[in-house]
Amino acid sequence: MTSEWIVVSGARENNLKGVTLRIPVGRLTVVTGVSGSGKSSLVFGTLAVESQRQLNEVFPWFIRNRLPSYERPKFEFIENLSPAIIVDQKPVGGGARSTVGTMTEVHPVLRVLFSRYGEPSAGFSNLYSFNDPQGMCPDCEGLGRTLRLDLGRLLDEDRSLNEGAVRHPAFAVGTNYWKRYAEISRYEPGEPLDGPAGPLVFDPDKPLRTYSAAERELLLYGRGFKTRRPHSPGSVAVNDYEGIVDRFTRRFLKPGLESLNDREREQAERVVSEQSCERCGGARLSERALASRIGPWNIADLCRMEVRELIRVLEDLADTGAAGEAALSAALASLRRIESVGLGYLTLERPTKTLSGGEGQRLKTVRHLGSSLTGMTYVFDEPSVGLHARDVDRLNGLLCALRDQGNTVLIVEHDRDVIAVADHVIDMGPGSGAHGGDVVFAGTVAELAAGETATGRCYRRPPGVKPEAECRTGRGTLTVRDATLHNLKGVTVDIPAGVLTAVTGVAGSGKSSLVCGALAAAYPEAIVLDQSAIGISPRSTPATYTRIWDLVRRAYARVHGVDAGLFSFNSAGACPGCQGRGVITMDMAFMDPVTAVCEVCEGRRFRAEALEHRIGGLNVADLLELTVDEALAALDGGPLGRGPLGADGTVRARLAPLGEVGLGYLTLGRPLSALSGGERQRVKLAHRLREQGSVYVFDEPTTGLHMADVDTLLGLLDRLVDAGNTVVVVEHDLDVVKRADWIVDIGPEAGAQGGEVVFTGTPARMVREGRSHTADYLRRSLPGSRPQDSPSAVR
Incomplete structure (x- = not known):
């Protein structure tokens, strides 16, 4: 049994x-x-x-x-x-080629449908796939969008080559790429390299704005001849000429920005713009696939529809017998399941990374x-x-x-x-x-x-809403006008300054588009804490993430007259036995791996030489074993406060926010990979709280937080507001909504049926007058309304 x-x-x-x-x-x-x-x-x-x-x-x-x-x-x-x-x-990930349609396997079913019933047929189902070379658009290679070099961002027309006219570090004055334009002369095959060079192709002191049309075309798009330039003392380099645009495209755009390292990608993004592919209109597919239709629609038309609309279209097809019953029933079954979990506003073409x-x-x-x-x-x-x-x-x-x-x-x-x-x-x-x-x-x-x-x-004991008399009054407004980002329908809204505002609405209604998109763009000085993940490498710790460890290493180095690298377990100070990990994972071939504490450093991660040096009686390993609360106590009148670590208060200032967000129990050296999701969210919050600003924007700050921890977070948000800041939170947690001074509710539904402001006012007013999903559930969550009696109590 x-x-x-x-x-x-x-x-x-x-x-x-x-x-x-x-x-x-x-x-x-x-x-x-x-x-x-x-x-x-x-x-x-x-x-x-x-x-x-x-x-x-x-x-x-x-x-x-x-x-x-x-x-x-x-x-x-x-x-x-x-x-x-x-x-x-x-x-979910999956890269730029993964979409809701491919992830849920609805797209492959639609491909089969079109391969058999589309007129004219493009052929086998793979010819309707933007991931197949035969089915993808040849220009954008199935991505739907193309990256183009923005010459307005790349070039400073008022400067010459010698003055840094090309605004990209790879083409900066003195670099190899710069020399291929500022120091070149034409070279004819067979010409002796030890002879005198001809005149320079480009005058390096001439502002780009004064170039003739022919000179500009040559600089940007020229090709088909060889050049010579001084290479090293006594030598000459001969190269095929390649215009700036072609060189940049080949080096940075063709491989894809995702293939670049973080620094190169950031630099490239400053001078490029992403646009819908002109050839396929963003549909990702070849002309042959797009010409194939069932009724008035091609496969890209169906993928652009919201799931709830697509269900109705496919149901009509089934009624008319226009396509195969098996393929249609399979697609409809998957689509109805997507709608049943509240995702009917998604489209099959939406990239999963978004x-x-x-x-x-x-x-x-x-x-x-x-x-x-x-x-x-x-x-x-x-x-x-x-x-x-x-x-x-x-x-x-x-x-x-x-x-x-x-x-x-x-x-x-x-x-x-x-x-x-x-x-x-x-x-x-x-x-x-x-x-x-x-x-x-x-x-x-x-x-x-x-x-x-x-x-x-x-x-x-669910909390009640904040009484209207206790709600703060705004000191002016932050105004967003005619916002049309994503599904926003020309939204204009005033967000009161100097108060705590909660922006609410069902998932997909347009909250983040309004706040993290339109509001953040209108007020670039705002400090935005979004849902992006923090690094979770085993080598990243609260001490490294909050950037106190660089200060600690420099202080130990200065006191003891040694190199700061000695106090890093990621470089010279790492234990030779475990390379600074503190543990050793043994590969047992076909058996399960075994992890053991390093016998050389006994899990302390540092080489013995680093542990000989102390400040306030503590070596660096001792310091990493302190909890945040213990470290703050040691800095406040303790042994560390009287030494170089407490001299200017910087270490304490960077560490204190961890205690403010309820993470005083964490040790400074605990790997971020060992933290829970809620803990990592608060570590990121604590790090950003060090920044000085008058407008704070939070995207669902309660993610991963227990109800008791939400109270701690609310206390922090109230302190930010009381200090004269404006705080705007995108939030679903009704405990936060109840404590806000002002609510902006977006809806009424998700996707195309959202994107409008359906309510503004205090929480108490929403309870009295609101006619939205948020208002309904806010009323049901009040004290006296038992959670098990709510619609959520599905038995």
């Missing part, structure tokens, strides 16, 4: 303290707890990794050698573990909705991220459907409405980091609500 429980005993991954617990099979379990309490270490670091590791063991050795290798997590035993399907928040984390996660989930597999374990990482409360309803229906198919659903989550649908709740804590790692509660939702854990208290 199959056990009714997954049993975990003695789990010790990361900060877990020998956790033992049971998870019901075939049920929906939510694992919650404050940020950094050990949720991900339990669910992903232990259960998911062990499931994948054991599943790999069933394959032959030669196949296992081609699969990802997983080290056995730290635990005593796990019983009744089933294969795990992980649906995480990692970006999707938010929440959109990507839901599209990953859609892939499994049509599966008839049962007995699986689905593992979700905060699936409510980026979702409006209305969309959380749909998400919960999806999660419950997976459970009802006979699967175990395991979710790491903070959202009240997701917790409300759980059959079983596991609460980790009681605190974060070293103060967490224990199971503080396991049971039903009702039992959680009656308990005294941080989650239980926050769950049963």
Whole structure:
């Protein structure tokens, strides 16, 4: 008889303290707890990794050698573990050629449809693919867009070559590329190289604006002759001439900007512009593929439609018998699943790299909705991220459907409405980091609500809206006029200055387009904290990311008269045994890898010579082992405060924001790769808080935060406003919306049906007068309205 429980005993991954617990099979379990309490270490670091590791063991050795290798997590035993399907928040990625259509496999079905029923037919289905050389547009090579050199940005017409007329570092005065224009004369084959050179092709002191049309054409696009120029003392270089535009295009644009290193890419982006391909109009396909139609539409027309519109079009085709029933039914089934999770506003042509984390996660989930597999374990990482409360309803229906198919659903989550649908709740804590790692509660939702854990208290006591009398009054306005970015429909809105404004609306309604796009462009001095990921290299730490470590290294070097590189575990100071990693991972060939603490440095990452030098009794390894709170205490009147590290207050000023965002428990040397998503989000927030500005723009700052941590964040936002700043947050979390001074609600729906301002005013006024999805769910979230009675409580 199959056990009714997954049993975990003695789990010790990361900060877990020998956790033992049971998870019901075939049920929906939510694992919650404050940020950094050990949720991900339990669910992903232990259960998911062990499931994948054991599943790999069933394959032959030669196949296992081609699969990802997983080290056995730290635990005593796990019983009744089933294969795990992980649906995480990692970006979908896929590059410029990956679209919603290719990811969901709807596009291949449409290609089959057109190959058989399109008139005139372009041939096999691959001839309708923009990823196939035979189907792609020859000009843009299937990308739909082309990069063109912007001569207005590249050239300073008032300057000469000697004055730096070409505004790109590769062509700067004195560089090799510069010499190929400023120092060249014509060379005829057979001409003796030791003879005198002819006149220069270009006068290097002549401003570009005074060039004749022929001279300008030669400089930019010339070719077909050889040149000679001084190479080194006593030698001459002979080269084929290539105009500036052709050289730049060949060197930087043809390989693709993504192939350049970060610095080269940034430099190139300053002088190029991206445009829709003139030949295919952005459709990515060849003329032959675009000429093929079913009814009035070619395949690109269908891919440009929003999913909800495309469903109606394909349904009409099915009714008329105009195409194959099998292909149409397959496409419609996938499209209806996409619409069922609230993504009906997407188009199949949309690149996957432009999707938010929440959109990507839901599209990953859609892939499994049509599966008839049962007995699986689905593992979700905060699936409510980026979702409006209305969309959380749909998400919960999806999660419950997976459970009802006979699967175990395991979710790491903070959202009240997701917790409300759980059959079983596991609460980790009681605190974060070293103060967490224990199971503080396991049971039903009702039992959680009656308990005294941080989650239980926050769950049963949702905050009320800020009274109108307490809302701050704006000091002027930040105005956005006639914004048309993406789906915005000529939006003009005034955002009050000197207050906390929440911009709300369903996912895809146009919030980020308004705030992070139009507002940020209108007020470039604004400090924008978006959803971009921070570096998660094992060599990156809170100390390096907040840029205090350079100051620390220089201080140790100055005091002891040595090179600063000695105090870096990424360079000269690295332990020779582990190269500064602190651990050694041993490749066991076909067996699972094994990671052990480095015996040379005992995990401290530095060579012995570096550890001999101290400031305030601490060497650099000791310093990295301090928590943020301990380091701040040592700087405030402690041994570090009296030394060079505390002299001008810079180190403390850069470190203090980590404490302000609730990360005082982190050690300075903890790898960012070991932090939870919520912790990494707050590390980035703390880093940007050091910047001085009067306008702060936050894009969903509550991502990854527990309800109790949201209170800490709100306290920080209030302090920013009280200090005279304007704070604008794009946010779905209703706890933040309730505490705002002003709300701008975008909608009414998503995609083409959004992009309008549907409400502006205080939270209290929205509760009284609002007629939008946000207003409806705001009213339902007020004290006295039980979460389990809301529409989210899908049973």
